[in-house]
Amino acid sequence: MDNAYDGLTDAGEEKHWAFGTGFTAALAGVDRAIPDADRDSLTAYCLMLGDDALIYSQRLAEWCSRAPELEEDVALANIALDLLGQARLLLSRAAEIEGVGRDEDALAYLRDEREFRNVRLAEIDCGPGPGGDFGTTIARLLIFSTWRLAVFQRLVTSADPVLAAVAAKGIKELAYHRDHAAQWVLRLAGGTEYSRERIVAGLDRVWAFTEELFATHRVEAALPGIAVDPASARAEFDQVIDTVLNAAGLDRPQVKQVAALAGQAGRDGVHTAAMGFLLAELQHIARSMPGARW
């Protein structure tokens, strides 16, 4: 041994050995120049992509210590960590562009529900809580990662160098997430009769939130060359999903879509009932101890 604590004594000197100082470590060397565009729109766009990742990561992390198998516990935590990493880069970029002195934590912990811009697919309860199960969880992972990957593949050429770098890093992660989900869709569809029912039910549940993913938002329309129009990712999404469903011997879900409210949905801060509870949990400690240092 034999000193198990060797190296601990200098902990005070290296304050940030754990995960670096945040975005600078992950995107070291990337040009952080802010492109010539409407600042409000650019900030909002970074929040949209960042909130999708943050809120979905929060949901996935709920599986920690509850997965069907230890290997799956590790895999879902990995995916949640990847998305949390993406969220931090994007919220930090939003804060930087906004330029009023907020940081990733101020944006994550001190905004109210109506200010969050994530799609509703990210926030709904798909299990392990009462809102779903492993089948629904896998169905959402397939839909979400297929969509986000298709968007990120188009974002790598963004005129915002930071968004382009986040996308380049993210597509490797998202390709793994999508593959992980697709493998499970095959297993569940081809496993037992019961597991097949569960994945079909899961796909039906989350499919109701797909139209929202491809609706062009005015923020995206205001940022040509910087933002990706999600409508442009629809054909690729459809093709990938059809390939997976075909291989699994499943039909594409035929379900009614969950409508927007007067044309507004998650991107405009119009969320489902689950969102307030999710934020209450996420923000509770940070908000109840103002001035605290973490």
Add this chain to the structure above:
Amino acid sequence: MDLERQFEQTVAADHRVEPRDWMPDGYRATLIRQIAQHAHSEIIGMQPEGNWISRAPSLRRKAVLLAKVQDEAGHGLYLYAAAETLGADRAELTEKLIEGRQKYSSIFNYPTLTYADVGVIGWLVDGAAICNQVPLCRTSYGPYARAMIRVCKEESFHQRQGYELLMTMMSGTRQQREMVQDSVNRWWWPSLMMFGPSDAESSNTEQSMVWRIKRHTNDELRQRFVDMSVPQAEKLGVTLPDPALVWNPDRGHHDFGEIDWTEFWQVVKGEGPCNAERIAHRRKAHEDGAWVREAATAYARKKEQAA
């Protein structure tokens, strides 16, 4: 007889015993029990801190905590794999855990009451685990020793993260400093209990030392942990809750007070604050996931038949 002498020589010479080598039944049974308990501890140990992932007060802390709890699942996996090299079956070991027939570290039967507990668990609980586990990197059974090397690297990372959280909190508000002290007050004694009963009471130690499964006695390791923790507590600015804790220049060690052995045995026997809750959580995850595991098995079988 030759085989037995060969085994004894291997062990006495500090060489590793490997899965295909001959070994006494008692050695195998002792190892399976110890490794399984260790694996169960990693898995049950995910719960007290996992409980705080959704509420972690900064995104960096959330990432650190999620990564840590995920590591513990990985530790469980390495250890179950090591137990399987001895002929144990992971599914059976899991059954034993959720039926209460095999134990796990009692420390995880204590509740986490505030976010400071995340830091204190990293500092003291992972710290005590390191003291116990670093010598196991040289334990006589090869697969166990190799698993422990990977585990120990990550545990020391956990410990540093925990200590760093506490340092940050101590530089924050008065409320935060009080949270840290309160947490230290609650976790100090249970951490000392992690080293097990005193040497006089420890039934398994002697044989395990001969077999080089264990390399230090419980009391030696406990003393080492106390000696290491005192300066760290000072640097942090917290008081360890033991009025009898004092440096003894003659011994070259700290003297410390007597552990509440009644509480120790009570928690070991299943009557700690969280024993029932921890097992119920594990059981629920296992039962809720049964259909998924069945589906994966059925799918793999169909694939095999088709090939």
